[in-house]
Amino acid sequence: MSSTPAVVVDEVSKRFRLYKERNQSLKAALMRGGRASYDEYWALRGVSFEIPQGSTFALIGENGSGKSTLLKCIARILEPEKGDIRTQGTVAALLELGSGFHPELSGRENVFLNGSILGMTKRELERKFDEIVDFAGIEAFIDQPVKNYSSGMYMRLGFSVAINVDPDVLLVDEVLAVGDAAFQEKCMEKFVDFRRAGKTVVIVSHAMGSMRTLCDQAAWLDRGSLVEVGRADQIVDRYVDKSHEKEVAPSSSATPASSDGATPDGAPVKTRIGSGEAILTDVTVLDAQGLPANRFRTGEQATIRISYECSERVERPAFALALDTVDGMRIWAHHTRDGGLDIAYIEGSGHIDLAIPSLTLQPYTFDLSARILDHTLTHTYDFLRHCYRFVVETGELRESGGVVALGGRWNADLPSIASEATV
Amino acid sequence: MSVVSDLKDSRGLLVNLTLREVRGKYKRTLLGQGWSLLNPIATLLIYTLVFGFVLRVPVPVGEDSGLQVFVLFLACALLPWNFFNNAVSSGMGSLIANANLLRKVFFWRPTLVVATVLSLNVTFAIELGVLVVLLLVFGSMPLPWIPLLVVVVVLLTAFALGIALLLSIANVYFRDTQHFVTIGMQLWFYATPIVYPYQLIQDQAARMRAAGNDFPLETIYRLNPLERFVSVFRAMLYDNVMPYWGDLLFCLVAAVGSLVIGIVVFNRSQHRLVEEL
Known part of the structure; x- marks a missing residue:
């Protein structure tokens, strides 16, 4: 594995135009003597970081912090106004599953269509076709028009095609919550395989618990600016602490202070x-x-x-x-x-x-x-x-997930790295 | 040239998107692909009724074929026009129609417009096939001209594609474009000798000259590339003669020019495409 980063984000800024009058008509434009008037909104401001090859990288931040915009810039769907994004190898984005499915066409036809949209060749698709259908678990319905699919089947087929693109860099936006528990488990396995194969994954998600365990590194964005880049668990903890601070502030002021005993x-x-x-x-x-x-x-x-x-x-x-x-x-x-x-x-x-x-x-x-x-x-x-x-x-008592801490201890008669070190 | 390599990379996608358009269009209709033939047949019959029987447009005699059938005379120009018209209007709307796809996946954007135009080529080819059979039945002999016909179809496709690319991107920024184009296409239809022979324009120009008016009607009229395309199609199919070299050259220049302008404008304007959709 080479040491060049998979993705280099270099001083990237992205501006959106917020039209005061959203009416793209020639008449309006002529009357104003130019294009519609608009306000500028900088969704990203001078963001720079590197994503190492083979890492699983999280983009975190509140709604509107620019995570998805950045992901779309990496995917080349949006072009940044300033700055530069360089990627190594092929990039595939899982932004919305099943986008590009044609409702009247069969599952089979859509697999080939969607696969080629995502950049697969016909030969690759033919080779992987069975695997894709098998993974989605919809063999019986593959020749039915996809408009008759349940939303779960639709999403599963979409995910299955996308995950089989096998790119060097995979961009994922909030699509981990697809399908039932069994399917989610299969998805996680696929991600693990992906990591093992030395591929890079960039994830945008609000599921902080899974981000903490799944990702190696994270970048925290706040209103378009980069706050921090570093180890995922540390960044996630700091982000969670920070966002709770904000959340509590108004309600604590609304709760009457009673330390002085006054009613x-x-x-x-x-x-x-x-x-x-x-x-x-x-x-x-x-x-x-x-x-x-x-x-x-x-x-x-x-x-x-x-x-x-x-x-x-x-x-x-x-x-x-x-x-x-x-x-x-x-x-x-x-x-x-x-x-x-x-x-x-x-x-x-x-x-x-x-x-x-x-x-x-x-x-x-x-x-x-x-x-x-x-x-x-x-x-x-x-x-x-x-x-x-x-x-x-997070306190002294640290457990991995859920809402309650049971204070459990692992006991096993197995060699562990910690015990060997202490012996 | 990067356009060529982009096109090469998205070949598979192009084929699949084209197939999607072709297959998806008439899915779940009783007549299926039959509709792609029924539509032009209906138009042909209506125009024949109005212009052939009611207005009595003079029908020229085919130079070598000796044909004198209004429906065939009309069809030789109406089918290319229909293709051109559909290619421009559907190609123009293809970016907006696929907004969802453009927002979610990156691929070479012109593919959408190209696929839409190519899918109409499939219909056009079927229509031309039927027309050739009809011409044979009526005693015309268009078969030797088929290779050249294919070349001209390619040129017409390139011409339509260039305009479709230009308008597709314009339509994203100004949604009024499509409505202007609808009007413009009507004007263009009557400015092209489709439902009437070119002879009528020549007669009119002669009358104007006789009256001392030296307005260059014919010169201006012949600047319309579609007039040249229509002449070329008619020469081969209706008259069974070699089209004029000047007309062929004009078609070639128009096709290349339109395509180059279309691609350049598209490339220049596409960077904010997704946001404006």
């Missing part, structure tokens, strides 16, 4: 349901120092404090908490009765704490909901949905 009036409420004899005045997560915090690390100590206020004496109440991921999956719930705490009554105002010795959550964003109930757990006095948001970041 906030007119606290912003997300969703509030209940009869109101007792209300939740504040829900906060405190860190090990007892200070309210929005950011925690996996394995840290935390305390959830629920503050309440009663307009009358409430007999035998129960407090409940629930934790959802930011995308809405319920991962945990707990109430005082299951926790073995039977409260006789509450009056006036006060608070109740739930101590968590170790926050066994993986890096992610979580939303907390709280509720005051009667002892039968059927009547709600007050319920606050998603009243507190916090972020967990």
Whole structure:
């Protein structure tokens, strides 16, 4: 393998024109005495980096950061205004699967059509045809017009053709989420084969978990400028931390500060349901120092404090908490009765704490909901949905994926590099 | 020349895209490829009715063939015109029609226009084949002219392709282009001796000269490359005579000129193509 990089991105800038009046008519142009007036928008500003041969390279950044534009520039679909992109060997882009399929033509005809669009010769296609159809798993339907395919079949056939192009550099844009679990597994295997064969892969994705493990190197883009290039795991971690910081900022300011013990009036409420004899005045997560915090690390100590206020004496109440991921999956719930705490009554105002010795959550964003109930757990006095948001970041306890950290340890009677080194 | 190597590299794609156009066009229609013949037949019949029977356009006698049939006289010019017209209008829209493809995959962009024009060549070839058979039935002998006919078809294709390339890119930047072209093509149709013989223009010019008007009607009229193409097709198919060398040369120059201009303009304007789609 030669040491020349597979892709050199050299001071690349790309400008888009945002037309004030999107009407490409000759009349409008004549009346204005020229082309339509437009604003300039720089999607990329002086981006430079190199992608080494044989590496799997991630482009990360928020929506609108210019990742896809850059990928399209590498694929030569867009031409940069300034700068230069040099690529070694053949380049194929998986930007959208099945683009260029003709709905009325059969799967077979479309394989040949799409394959040649992606740059394969007829002979190559004939040789790989069975493999392509087999990989997509649609043998029975290959002579049917593709418009009758299910969307999954359509995408699988598209992916299958594209992955079999066998280019030196493969550009992938958010197409890893194709098909069912079995097909995804096959895709991953294909990527691994690809890497093993010393080919270069450039991926744009928001699936940070898989990017972290799949890629060797990463470039982080923010509003068209390069932030950092380096090892994928480090860049991904820093990017995730940074983007969570932004995410939390508005919600933490909306959450009333209660460290001084003052009862906030007119606290912003997300969703509030209940009869109101007792209300939740504040829900906060405190860190090990007892200070309210929005950011925690996996394995840290935390305390959830629920503050309440009663307009009358409430007999035998129960407090409940629930934790959802930011995308809405319920991962945990707990109430005082299951926790073995039977409260006789509450009056006036006060608070109740739930101590968590170790926050066994993986890096992610979580939303907390709280509720005051009667002892039968059927009547709600007050319920606050998603009243507190916090972020967990990579900590001492590091596990590979998912939302919970189980604190598992690998044990095996096998030679390992680490143990040999210590012996 | 990079155009030649680009064309060579995208040969396979060109064939496949052309096949897509040919196969996809009449898929799921009862008559299938039959439609590609039915359309010109219908046009021929309508024009024959209007111009042959109602307006009574004089039908010239074929020089060597001795033919005097309006439908055949018309068909020898109408079929090349139809090909030209379709090639220019479909070729012009081919970039926008394939916007999705252009946004997602990189390939040599003119391939789309070339494939569209080539797919119409397939139809044109079938039509010409049928016409040749009909001419034979009616006693014309076009067979010796077939090699030259192929050459002229190639020239007409190049001429149409050049214009299609030019207009396809213009249409991306100015969507009005296609509407202007529709009007322009109508004008062009009547400015070319298709439904009437060239003789009528000569007669008109003679009358104007007699009246002391020295407007160079014939000279201007003959600047139209399609007039030359039509004359060449008619000479070979209807008259069975060797076309004038001047006309052939004019066709060659027009074809090369159009193609060169088309390619140059296309290459110059394509760098922002995908964004403007």
